[in-house]
Amino acid sequence: xxxxxxxxxxxxxxxxxxxxxxxxxxxxxxxxxxxxxxxxxxxxxxxxxxxxxxxxxxxxxxxxxxxxxxxxxxxxxxxxxxxxxxxxxxxxxxxxxxxxxxxxxxxxxxxxxxxxxxxxxxxxxxxxxxxxxxxxxxxxxxxxxxxxxxxxxxxxxxxxxxxxxxxxxxxxxxxxxxxxxxxxxxxxxxxxxxxxxxxxxxxxxxxxxxxxxxxxxxxxxxxxxxxxxxxxxxxxxxxxxxxxxxxxxxxxxxxxxxxxxxxxxxxxxxxxxxxxxxxxxxxxxxxxxxxxxxxxxxxxxxxxxxxx
Numbered sequence: 001x002x003x004x005x006x007x008x009x010x011x012x013x014x015x016x017x018x019x020x021x022x023x024x025x026x027x028x029x030x031x032x033x034x035x036x037x038x039x040x041x042x043x044x045x046x047x048x049x050x051x052x053x054x055x056x057x058x059x060x061x062x063x064x065x066x067x068x069x070x071x072x073x074x075x076x077x078x079x080x081x082x083x084x085x086x087x088x089x090x091x092x093x094x095x096x097x098x099x100x101x102x103x104x105x106x107x108x109x110x111x112x113x114x115x116x117x118x119x120x121x122x123x124x125x126x127x128x129x130x131x132x133x134x135x136x137x138x139x140x141x142x143x144x145x146x147x148x149x150x151x152x153x154x155x156x157x158x159x160x161x162x163x164x165x166x167x168x169x170x171x172x173x174x175x176x177x178x179x180x181x182x183x184x185x186x187x188x189x190x191x192x193x194x195x196x197x198x199x200x201x202x203x204x205x206x207x208x209x210x211x212x213x214x215x216x217x218x219x220x221x222x223x224x225x226x227x228x229x230x231x232x233x234x235x236x237x238x239x240x241x242x243x244x245x246x247x248x249x250x251x252x253x254x255x256x257x258x259x260x261x262x263x264x265x266x267x268x269x270x271x272x273x274x275x276x277x278x279x280x281x282x283x284x285x286x287x288x289x290x291x292x293x294x295x296x297x298x299x300x301x302x303x304x305x306x307x308x
Contacts, residue, residue, distance in 0.1 A: 009200040017134040022117035024108070026172050029082035030301055032089040037306045049292065053303075056290045059262045060230055060307045068228040068261075069097035071221060073240035073278075076104030079174065080119050081297040084109070086304045088177045093308055098221040099156075099178060099185040102239040103194035106159055106187050109175050110141055113167035132195025142201040149206035154214045156185030184221060186214035188243045215247060222251040225261040233265045233278045235296055241277035248282055260286035266299050267291075 041057065044050040063070055072087070090096045111118035115136070125131035132138070141159065148158030160179030163170050170176040178185045189211040191197060191204055222244075225231060233240050252258045263282055265274045270293060279289035292299055 009198070012133065012199050013130075014133045014135040014138070014199060015130065017111065017115050017117075017136045020120055020134055022111075022119055023121065024080050024082070024112075024119040025117050026082075026112060026169070029084065029172075030086050030297075032085045035305045035308075037302070040302075041306060052290050053292060055288075056262070056264055056292075057303070057306045059288070060303075063228055063230045063262070064095050064307065066228055068230070069221065069224045070095060070230045070232065071098045071100065071225065072096055072232050072234060073100035073236055073244060074105060074234040075102055075236035075240065076108050078234050078296055078300065079105055079108040079112070081295075083296065083300050084112070084172065084174045086301055087174055088171075089308065090304060091177055091181045091183055095307065096183065097224070098183060098218070099174065100218060100240055100243065101156070101174075101185060101187055102236060103187060103189040103196070106156070106175065107137060107141065107194060107196060109173050110159060110163065110167075111137055113163045113169050113173035113176060114140065116169060116172075132198050134195075138196045138199045139201050141196045142199075142203065142207075145210050146203045146206045149203070149209040152213070153210065154184070154217055155187035155189065155207075155210035156214055158210065159187070160185060184214075184217050186218040186221075187211055188214065188218075188239050190239065215243065218243070218247045219250045219254070222247055223255045223258060225251075226255070226258045227260050229261040231261065231263045231278065231282070233263075233267075233274055234300055235267050236274070237267065237271040238273055241271075241273040245277040245281065262287055262289070264290040264292065266296065266303065267293065268295055269293065 041054055044054060108118045122131055144158050144162045156175055160175035163173045163176035164179050175185050189207055196202060263278050265278050267274060275291060279291045283289045
């Protein structure tokens with residue numbers, strides 16, 4: 001028993017997601033479909049970042065042709081900017097082998113699939129202590145993870161299966177469609193970083209168990225990057241770069257290789273961890289890293305449509 005007093009989370013006031021204003025709905029999302037971007041790429045100069053971008057596209061295309069893995073990490077903002085349909089399109093084309101996400105991605109994905117909306121006004125709800133206090137999201141996700149731990153499932157696997165089988169809109173869900181296509185989604189959770197940790201239904205043991213299992217699943221996926229694979233970080237400044245670095249060293253320890261692959265970061269700013277842990281350090285023994293700065297809702301569709 002701790003000598004320090006804990007907050008009594010059973011005294012928390014929660015409310016229904018039906019009563020919460022949300023800023024993101026699927027009607028505004030990106031639209032999948034065939035598109036010929038070759039003319040656009042051809043018109044780009046072979047100078048600076050344009051040359052880098054064309055080289056990165058070529059490396060991704062080669063990886064797809066050689067059936068080498070493309071592993072995609074992402075943060076919550078990618079889902080909130082309506083890009084899940086394009087990521088799902090990559091899955092359907094067989095062009096991605098694994099997704100690596102933080103807890104916020106799983107929350108936004110869950111809400112879109114079950115409630116058709118996500119992303120509250122944080123500033124407004126933080127002021128009165130109601131931020132993240134929606135009952136359905138916290139209870140729903142935590143219930144799944146508690147049971148998933150009992151079944152020895154991964155965090156992403158359990159949520160994807162539940163969304164696919166029970167949500168009204170599973171077609172909007174990255175996790176559900178990944179589960180459908182047998183593509184791992186590894187969820188890497190920092191306890192206390194997500195709204196689902198704010199209420200008493202959060203089981204820290206179960207969360208840690210399922211998320212650590214996902215870490216081991218990721219390690220296994222990273223081994224296949226050796227000699228030609230691609231790892232891309234879409235907008236995660238901290239969690240994905242840190243997890244990738246640790247998982248990569250375990251993969252190299254186990255396989256004695258994992259070299260000569262390509263990495264890239266797409267973000268709206270230059271981020272230290274993403275630069276060092278994704279674009280630089282992992283490819284110092286062979287391969288090449290890239291860093292592209294721009295708005296997700298423009299740069300990510302351009303990349304995806306250029307390799308499909």
